[in-house]
Amino acid sequence: MSLTIGVLAIQGDVHENITSTKAALKELGVEGTVVGVKTADDISKLDGLIIPGGESTTIGQLSLVNSSLKIIKEKIEHGIPVLGICAGMIMLSKTANDRVVGKTDQPLLDLLDIKLERNSFGRQKESFEADISMNSINIPKFNGVFIRAPSVSDVGSGVEVLAKFNEKIVAVKKGNIIGVAFHPELTEDISLHKYFINLVKKLKN
Numbered sequence: 001m002s003l004t005i006g007v008l009a010i011q012g013d014v015h016e017n018i019t020s021t022k023a024a025l026k027e028l029g030v031e032g033t034v035v036g037v038k039t040a041d042d043i044s045k046l047d048g049l050i051i052p053g054g055e056s057t058t059i060g061q062l063s064l065v066n067s068s069l070k071i072i073k074e075k076i077e078h079g080i081p082v083l084g085i086c087a088g089m090i091m092l093s094k095t096a097n098d099r100v101v102g103k104t105d106q107p108l109l110d111l112l113d114i115k116l117e118r119n120s121f122g123r124q125k126e127s128f129e130a131d132i133s134m135n136s137i138n139i140p141k142f143n144g145v146f147i148r149a150p151s152v153s154d155v156g157s158g159v160e161v162l163a164k165f166n167e168k169i170v171a172v173k174k175g176n177i178i179g180v181a182f183h184p185e186l187t188e189d190i191s192l193h194k195y196f197i198n199l200v201k202k203l204k205n
């Protein structure tokens, strides 16, 4: 069995996620390919999808224009695991308001019943790193890199809170959908990518 994992390659940390995912496959000894995906055709072949961090308004608008937004939504609704990182978590959410400018009417996938505050910890110059615990998925210590990160201000039923930082929710999971506000691809620690691969593998078995 070989897994095909895609990283949405519209904008943002695409290469960093491809590198981390390849390293995680290697360390787990799982056979698979990791590809940057853009078109409906690429996306339809995937066993798992990572939506990287970047700028959610750009990712949303461009994927709407190239029609990938609809196919991503359909694919995830059919159950393929997805890891949304920062802007990627914003894309998965139902509602996202910017801390300063409020409502932006950006295109969202509306697959995870969460309400988000964008740029919740401040702008680029307020980026920081902090220790995060995700005990329920067996990652007790993780270096969270927060860059213009969102936080989750409200969760709907069935959404599990995986981590908080300073009382703010920064990682969530519902079924096969995971959202994190920080950037695992910018650290040496590949444990979250490994967790994601195991989820993809379990579903394909």
Ligand code: GLN
Binding pocket: 052, 053, 054, 055, 056, 057, 085, 086, 087, 088, 090, 118, 119, 147, 148, 149, 150
């Ligand atoms: N602030 C960005 C947004 O709202 C997300 C930042 C990131 O992905 N690092 O889209």
